[in-house]
Amino acid sequence: MEAKRLIIVAVGGQGNLLASRVLGEAALLSGVPVRMSEIHGMAQRGGVVESAMVFGDACSPIISDGEADILLGFEPAETLRALQKCNADSLAITNLSPLTPFTVTIGRGTYPGLGQIQKLLRAKVRKLVAFDATTLAKQAGSVMAVNMVLLGALLHENALPLTTENVKTAIRTRTRKAFLETNLKAFDLGFEAAAGASKG
Amino acid sequence: MHKLLTDQAGLEMLLLGNEAIARGALEAGVAFASTYPGTPSSEISANFFQIARETDLYFEYSTNEKVAMEVAAAAANAGVRSMCIMKHVGLNVAADPLMTLAYVGVKAGMVIVTADDPFMFSSQNEQDNRYYGRLAGLPMLEPSSVAEAKEMTAYAFELSEELQQPVLFRTTTRINHSTAVVTTGPLKARRPKGGFVKDPLNYVPVPVVARKLHARLLERLEAAEKLAAQSPFNFTSGGGDWGIVCNGVSHSYVCDALQDLGVRDRVRVLRIGFSHPLPAGLVTGFLKACSRVLVVEEGEPFMEETFKAYAQEAGLMLPIRGKGPGLFSRLYEFDPAMVKKVVAAYFEVPYSPPAIPDLSDLPEIPQRPPTLCAGCSHRATFYAVKKATEGLDTIHPTDIGCYTLGFLPPLLMGDFLICMGSSVGTAGGFAQVTDQKVLAFIGDSTFFHSGIAGLVNAVFNNHNFTLVILDNGTTAMTGHQPHPGVDMHELGIEGHGRVSIEAVVKALGVQYVTTIRPYNTKKSIAAIREALEFEGVSVVISQELCTLYAKSLNKARGRAFYVSEACKNHRDCIDDLACFAFYLQDGRVKIDPDLCAGCSVCAQICPENAIRPIKAQG
Ligand code: SF4
Ligand code: SF4
Numbered sequence: 001m002e003a004k005r006l007i008i009v010a011v012g013g014q015g016n017l018l019a020s021r022v023l024g025e026a027a028l029l030s031g032v033p034v035r036m037s038e039i040h041g042m043a044q045r046g047g048v049v050e051s052a053m054v055f056g057d058a059c060s061p062i063i064s065d066g067e068a069d070i071l072l073g074f075e076p077a078e079t080l081r082a083l084q085k086c087n088a089d090s091l092a093i094t095n096l097s098p099l100t101p102f103t104v105t106i107g108r109g110t111y112p113g114l115g116q117i118q119k120l121l122r123a124k125v126r127k128l129v130a131f132d133a134t135t136l137a138k139q140a141g142s143v144m145a146v147n148m149v150l151l152g153a154l155l156h157e158n159a160l161p162l163t164t165e166n167v168k169t170a171i172r173t174r175t176r177k178a179f180l181e182t183n184l185k186a187f188d189l190g191f192e193a194a195a196g197a198s199k200g
Numbered sequence: 201m202h203k204l205l206t207d208q209a210g211l212e213m214l215l216l217g218n219e220a221i222a223r224g225a226l227e228a229g230v231a232f233a234s235t236y237p238g239t240p241s242s243e244i245s246a247n248f249f250q251i252a253r254e255t256d257l258y259f260e261y262s263t264n265e266k267v268a269m270e271v272a273a274a275a276a277n278a279g280v281r282s283m284c285i286m287k288h289v290g291l292n293v294a295a296d297p298l299m300t301l302a303y304v305g306v307k308a309g310m311v312i313v314t315a316d317d318p319f320m321f322s323s324q325n326e327q328d329n330r331y332y333g334r335l336a337g338l339p340m341l342e343p344s345s346v347a348e349a350k351e352m353t354a355y356a357f358e359l360s361e362e363l364q365q366p367v368l369f370r371t372t373t374r375i376n377h378s379t380a381v382v383t384t385g386p387l388k389a390r391r392p393k394g395g396f397v398k399d400p401l402n403y404v405p406v407p408v409v410a411r412k413l414h415a416r417l418l419e420r421l422e423a424a425e426k427l428a429a430q431s432p433f434n435f436t437s438g439g440g441d442w443g444i445v446c447n448g449v450s451h452s453y454v455c456d457a458l459q460d461l462g463v464r465d466r467v468r469v470l471r472i473g474f475s476h477p478l479p480a481g482l483v484t485g486f487l488k489a490c491s492r493v494l495v496v497e498e499g500e501p502f503m504e505e506t507f508k509a510y511a512q513e514a515g516l517m518l519p520i521r522g523k524g525p526g527l528f529s530r531l532y533e534f535d536p537a538m539v540k541k542v543v544a545a546y547f548e549v550p551y552s553p554p555a556i557p558d559l560s561d562l563p564e565i566p567q568r569p570p571t572l573c574a575g576c577s578h579r580a581t582f583y584a585v586k587k588a589t590e591g592l593d594t595i596h597p598t599d600i601g602c603y604t605l606g607f608l609p610p611l612l613m614g615d616f617l618i619c620m621g622s623s624v625g626t627a628g629g630f631a632q633v634t635d636q637k638v639l640a641f642i643g644d645s646t647f648f649h650s651g652i653a654g655l656v657n658a659v660f661n662n663h664n665f666t667l668v669i670l671d672n673g674t675t676a677m678t679g680h681q682p683h684p685g686v687d688m689h690e691l692g693i694e695g696h697g698r699v700s701i702e703a704v705v706k707a708l709g710v711q712y713v714t715t716i717r718p719y720n721t722k723k724s725i726a727a728i729r730e731a732l733e734f735e736g737v738s739v740v741i742s743q744e745l746c747t748l749y750a751k752s753l754n755k756a757r758g759r760a761f762y763v764s765e766a767c768k769n770h771r772d773c774i775d776d777l778a779c780f781a782f783y784l785q786d787g788r789v790k791i792d793p794d795l796c797a798g799c800s801v802c803a804q805i806c807p808e809n810a811i812r813p814i815k816a817q818g
Contacts, residue, residue, distance in 0.1 A: 011568065024214045024379055034214075035346075037378040039321055046780055047570035058459075059345075059452035061378040064537030066554030081565045087554045100783050101568040106610060106774055109566030116563065124557035143794065 003058035010074035015147035020051040025170035037061040097134035136189040145186035152190025218243035224353025229388030232275035234268035237678035238287030239322040240376040241315035264649040265290035276310035279394030288316040302336040303413035309357030310366040318533035328499035333476035340368040340476035344451035346380035374449040433473030440466035443490030453539035484514040495522030574781035575797025577744035578603040580718035582613040588728035599623040601643035624654025628663035638665035645675035645683040672746040712738035760793040766810035
């Protein structure tokens with residue numbers, strides 16, 4: 001099975017580790033070989049959290065620059081920062097709702113414009129799917145469900161050897177009961193949003 | 201039931217490397233485990249901590265790695281399979297017992313996990329702990345994948361018992377923090393109780409005994425070499441006369457590189473998993489089949505040097521390279537593309553790296569360094585210290601924990617750091633040789649780990665500094681593990697004692713001890729000022745639960761603050777305090793109510809009294 005490489009970037013607290021766990025569980029259900037690695041540690045305190053997932057036949061659990069088939073960004077500036085992982089053939093999916101880094105608040109650095117971020121991303125990869133996942137998460141019932149919205153969008157793009165059904169099963173087993181409704185709804189909203197964003 | 205306790209073989213589970221190690225130990229019937237928390241090893245212990253509550257496995261968070269190794273060594277010598285877990289720098293702390301434990305040996309299996317951290321994702325150095333295997337003369341195993349980590353851990357106990365030596369189990373972050381599918385094996389029954397058989401002539405290394413034990417260690421090392429020579433963890437794959445030697449996670453990069461470069465059948469790969477002692481026969485046999493060899497190992501040229509030495513002894517002239525210009529670096533960690541590039545260059549195979557998009561037109565993206573949480577009690581303490589020391593020429597030795605992040609602007613509280621516990625020791629040195637005021641920081645867990653010894657020294661040598669003990673009731677940095685000062689009842693766990701930091705400090709003979717509540721800003725500043733005026737060693741205990749921990753205990757105050765109309769935008773809050781919950785909107789300071797922990801410190805320092813609790817808004 002041809003290897004598919006997915007990078008997920010997020011800010012600590014956005015739930016990207018849960019998202020990758022869900023995808024890993026879905027891969028297990030689908031009989032797809034999977035390896036993942038995550039960088040957290042000090043990054044938990046509001047820093048960047050990155051996880052790498054390799055589906056199919058490859059041994060390495062990490063992804064080098066230029067090697068990612070898919071980049072899934074939970075925060076627009078972080079998506080832009082991770083662009084070096086992509087190549088001209090990559091698919092990028094990004095949330096458009098920014099989380100201002102503290103460095104900007106205290107006047108050390110400026111946050112790039114959202115329009116500019118999209119323009120740059122679109123110019124460098126094969127396809128960009130961009131939308132405000134945070135608003136959809138709130139609509140689903142919790143701002144914490146951003147991760148599920150983005151998983152929905154990822155599954156819509158059909159770029160991984162996983163079925164929507166298996167991912168939903170994984171969401172059911174991997175997420176807390178109290179959030180299950182919200183999470184599934186968020187997933188569906190993300191799926192629809194990607195359909196809209198792809199057309200546009 | 202804890203998922204790692206599933207008593208069913210042949211089950212496929214998605215496990216984190218650290219979970220796989222814990223499962224491997226359980227499959228081997230581990231009955232005693234000890235640790236001091238340290239990333240990237242923490243999750244092994246976190247799982248044992250839970251499992252110990254459901255079974256007869258004994259697990260403890262020890263005060264430091266040296267103690268953790270000592271308790272585990274005793275258990276193993278009373279016939280109980282034991283495991284001792286630490287990050288790489290932890291083994292420095294435990295190096296003292298390790299060296300002599302190698303002489304004394306063990307009766308039941310004992311596995312020492314050292315989790316190395318190439319690239320220093322969460323560490324202060326990237327030392328290569330394979331040298332400890334060589335230094336101590338102990339057998340060492342290194343897994344290349346998550347699935348293998350489980351198999352190898354289980355085997356490590358067998359190996360340890362066979363050789364009657366502790367076994368070093370060395371991982372790197374990329375193994376600890378990778379996740380993959382693992383197939384479970386059967387769980388062996390635990391034997392949590394043993395018995396100690398007195399044998400002082402083998403157990404008490406006074407010189408005459410130790411001389412004999414050292415000779416025995418060398419014999420055991422020889423036996424280990426024979427086992428390593430036949431170990432299925434040292435295997436060859438592929439063919440051809442180009443050779444690659446690799447270990448750990450590098451093996452997966454090598455596999456992918458050979459596949460992608462289409463040279464699988466031209467390269468003979470020797471994967472070393474049983475890496476100390478490296479058997480001469482195996483190494484020379486491999487070298488003889490090769491015309492040139494590339495050693496792919498992160499960190500130091502540990503295998504490269506051994507291979508060169510064995511080649512020299514066998515009179516082999518082939519080139520053996522690893523580290524060097526155009527080859528691999530001793531710095532940081534490897535990645536698949538880098539390995540592919542070096543393999544291609546060394547064996548002169550054509551390779552075009554993936555085209556990375558041209559990023560020259562990207563704007564500067566603001567950095568997002570980790571920072572203290574909103575409402576973190578450390579920020580409140582640092583603010584108070586900053587105000588209390590205004591206008592003074594000060595040095596602030598700091599230590600290892602979340603509070604290390606206080607060295608960043610705008611707080612700038614943290615000037616010097618070497619290792620756990622170093623703030624107290626170095627404070628004494630700075631105080632002795634400078635005329636500057638010295639105020640050092642140490643966390644509660646770190647105080648118990650190794651801060652106490654520094655404080656004893658300071659009292660005895662009559663040093664002159666103030667030590668602020670940041671007591672947030674937990675080991676926050678690594679994920680809220682308990683320590684001897686923690687009230688375990690809060691966690692619903694019985695059967696623990698509790699050590700009072702204040703009582704310890706007083707008992708050590710510190711003449712000036714005071715306790716502050718850092719969320720009370722004015723009082724805290726005044727108390728710190730007073731402590732600074734004291735000639736000699738003074739200690740300020742700053743007591744307030746870690747906000748994240750308080751939240752998890754449902755003890756958070758939870759009343760968010762907001763910035764009212766009265767704000768005149770002079771931004772003292774941002775310039776001096778910089779709570780993570782602040783943000784700017786149209787040039788005005790706002791507070792994110794989802795982040796604000798309601799500590800009220802910003803409200804206390806606002807000169808306009810503009811920051812108010814949301815409750816009062818209506
Ligand atoms: S009260 Fe102020 S300082 Fe405390 S958490 Fe809220 S915003 Fe931060
Ligand atoms: S985890 Fe606790 S101690 Fe660490 S930065 Fe957050 S609030 Fe502070």
